[in-house]
Amino acid sequence: MKKQKRRRILLxxxxxVLSLLVILPMVLVILNSLKTPAEADIMSMELxxxxxxENFKVVLIEGRVFSSFLxxxxxxxxxxxxxxxxxxxxxxxxxRNRSRLNKIVHKYFxxxxxxxxxxxxxxxxLKGLHLYNKYAGLILVYVAIFLxxxxxxxxxxxQSLPKEMDEAAVVDGCTPMRLFIQVILPLTKPVxxxxxVTLFMFIWNDFQFPLYLITDxxxxxxxxxxxxxxxxxxxxxxxxxxxxxxSSVPVIVVYLSGQKYIVDGMVAGAVKG
Amino acid sequence: MNPKKTYPNxxxxxxxxxxxVIFILPSVxxxxxxFTNWTIYSSQKTxxxxxxxxxxxxxxxxxxxxxxxxxxTVLTTICKTALGFALALALNTKMRTRNALRxxxxxxxxxSTLIVGIIFKSILMPNTGLLNQLxxxxxxxxxxxxxxxxxxxxxxxxxxxxIWRGSGFCMIIILAGLQSISSEYYEAATIDGxxxxxKFRTITLPLMMPTLNTVISLNVIGGLKVFDLIIALTKxxxxxxxxxxxxxxxxxxxxxxxxxxxxxNMCLTIFIILIFAIVNGGLSRMEADQ
Numbered sequence: 001m002k003k004q005k006r007r008r009i010l011l012x013x014x015x016x017v018l019s020l021l022v023i024l025p026m027v028l029v030i031l032n033s034l035k036t037p038a039e040a041d042i043m044s045m046e047l048x049x050x051x052x053x054e055n056f057k058v059v060l061i062e063g064r065v066f067s068s069f070l071x072x073x074x075x076x077x078x079x080x081x082x083x084x085x086x087x088x089x090x091x092x093x094x095x096r097n098r099s100r101l102n103k104i105v106h107k108y109f110x111x112x113x114x115x116x117x118x119x120x121x122x123x124x125x126l127k128g129l130h131l132y133n134k135y136a137g138l139i140l141v142y143v144a145i146f147l148x149x150x151x152x153x154x155x156x157x158x159q160s161l162p163k164e165m166d167e168a169a170v171v172d173g174c175t176p177m178r179l180f181i182q183v184i185l186p187l188t189k190p191v192x193x194x195x196x197v198t199l200f201m202f203i204w205n206d207f208q209f210p211l212y213l214i215t216d217x218x219x220x221x222x223x224x225x226x227x228x229x230x231x232x233x234x235x236x237x238x239x240x241x242x243x244x245x246x247s248s249v250p251v252i253v254v255y256l257s258g259q260k261y262i263v264d265g266m267v268a269g270a271v272k273g
Numbered sequence: 274m275n276p277k278k279t280y281p282n283x284x285x286x287x288x289x290x291x292x293x294v295i296f297i298l299p300s301v302x303x304x305x306x307x308f309t310n311w312t313i314y315s316s317q318k319t320x321x322x323x324x325x326x327x328x329x330x331x332x333x334x335x336x337x338x339x340x341x342x343x344x345x346t347v348l349t350t351i352c353k354t355a356l357g358f359a360l361a362l363a364l365n366t367k368m369r370t371r372n373a374l375r376x377x378x379x380x381x382x383x384x385s386t387l388i389v390g391i392i393f394k395s396i397l398m399p400n401t402g403l404l405n406q407l408x409x410x411x412x413x414x415x416x417x418x419x420x421x422x423x424x425x426x427x428x429x430x431x432x433x434x435x436i437w438r439g440s441g442f443c444m445i446i447i448l449a450g451l452q453s454i455s456s457e458y459y460e461a462a463t464i465d466g467x468x469x470x471x472k473f474r475t476i477t478l479p480l481m482m483p484t485l486n487t488v489i490s491l492n493v494i495g496g497l498k499v500f501d502l503i504i505a506l507t508k509x510x511x512x513x514x515x516x517x518x519x520x521x522x523x524x525x526x527x528x529x530x531x532x533x534x535x536x537x538n539m540c541l542t543i544f545i546i547l548i549f550a551i552v553n554g555g556l557s558r559m560e561a562d563q
Contacts, residue, residue, distance in 0.1 A: 008366065009365060011368055022437075032380035043398065078354070097280035115296075116519075124306075143292075186470070207387040237395055259376065
């Protein structure tokens with residue numbers, strides 16, 4: 001037994017040494033976000049001579065982080081609510097009423113799990129709808145591309161709920177909408193949380209769609225902001241690092257608070273659209 | 274109870290419309306556009322048959338993009354799955370700080386891919402990057418490499434960054450799979466005197482096939498679609514050495530060649546469907562054999 005215990009401690013030690021590979025790059029960003037431009041010129045692991053909190057001030061004003069933060073928040077919150085709301089509603093009707101039409105619709109939705117988006121024609125479609133370069137357009141794109149994943153994740157959960165519950169509610173005079181919101185959603189809270197947290201991470205971190213669909217830099221999200229900032233201040237790594245930190249903290253907080261749900265979601269088959 | 278009344282079709286109708294207009298319609302239009310000579314200079318889209326696809330076949334950017342996409346997908350999928358499996362096996366044994374370690378190894382998957390790319394762009398910088406500072410201690414010659422700026426090392430560097438980013442994600446899925454295996458199998462095997470390797474080969478591996486199928490499929494699809502990481506690290510350069518299919522689409526659009534770009538995007542789509550069918554079919558058969 002003693003030998004086994006020693007082996008476990010050794011394994012933990014080895015894993016922590018390995019984890020440095022993950023931790024060091026992140027520490028590098030934190031350290032350099034507090035350095036002077038000259039110090040950050042060499043991106044080293046040395047401690048900054050003095051903590052320059054002004055870097056964050058510069059980023060907030062020059063990098064317009066504050067307005068990008070708002071853009072990201074609006075797009076992500078609306079995207080998550082709409083995708084999760086519409087997707088779970090659809091999945092509920094499709095899972096419960098398995099008519100021939102509904103089975104076909106379900107298959108049709110599932111095709112989007114594999115298909116990549118045709119970006120050039122998507123721009124055309126959005127231009128035609130006067131939704132190009134607008135938040136609403138980007139949000140609708142997220143609803144469309146994450147619909148397959150949302151439906152897939154919630155479909156199974158709805159199927160495993162007993163149907164008798166719906167019957168009891170309907171007999172009591174419950175409308176379909178009330179049945180869904182007041183009876184079904186609370187019972188499937190873990191899956192709904194998984195979906196919401198996963199969508200939050202995908203939408204917040206997304207780069208490709210804002211790059212193609214938002215041309216006005218006033219409407220850029222934080223991640224787009226980092227990219228633009230990088231082009232403008234590529235030699236000032238201290239500022240780039242500060243910008244990276246500001247952009248990453250929200251998603252890390254959401255991850256840490258929803259950690260146990262994310263894993264379930266990923267396992268259930270997080271097939272990004 | 275009338276199911277049509279209790280579960281009305283209008284529940285799925287709005288997302289159906291959004292999905293059809295924003296996702297499926299562009300796919301159909303993309304196919305049509307790929308047969309037109311649409312450019313930024315002429316708003317007219319006239320039919321030109323397979324002309325765009327012929328252009329792609331003769332274009333060295335597209336050809337390297339195609340090859341690089343395959344290389345990237347195959348190598349990152351193998352390495353990430355293997356490394357993720359190893360990490361999951363290690364972190365599935367009882368040890369202290371196990372949960373903290375799992376969180377740390379998963380963290381890269383939480384960050385935006387673009388931001389990971391930018392962080393590594395700094396780490397891989399020729400003279401001042403962290404990697405070269407480390408190498409410099411051992412061998413000054415190695416420490417002078419411009420990892421992302423040389424055609425010979427650029428693709429390998431990009432693949433390395435993707436492995437850094439994606440292994441933790443694979444680990445988490447594989448861990449969940451490992452935890453679903455009943456410990457009774459292992460107990461029975463121990464009584465029969467099986468060695469660790471025998472247990473792995475005859476219990477763990479066969480029972481993990483469905484999970485590995487998911488992990489490999491996800492990695493293959495993600496790898497074929499790779500875009501953010503390339504844009505952040507190299508933008509496809511130097512030359513075309515890290516060009517992939519989705520960056521070629523972006524570049525054709527940037528050059529105003531929308532018809533050719535649509536054709537390139539269509540090639541990516543067809544390629545993904547084909548590979549997905551092959552990988553999924555092959556892996557399911559392996560599952561059945563086991």
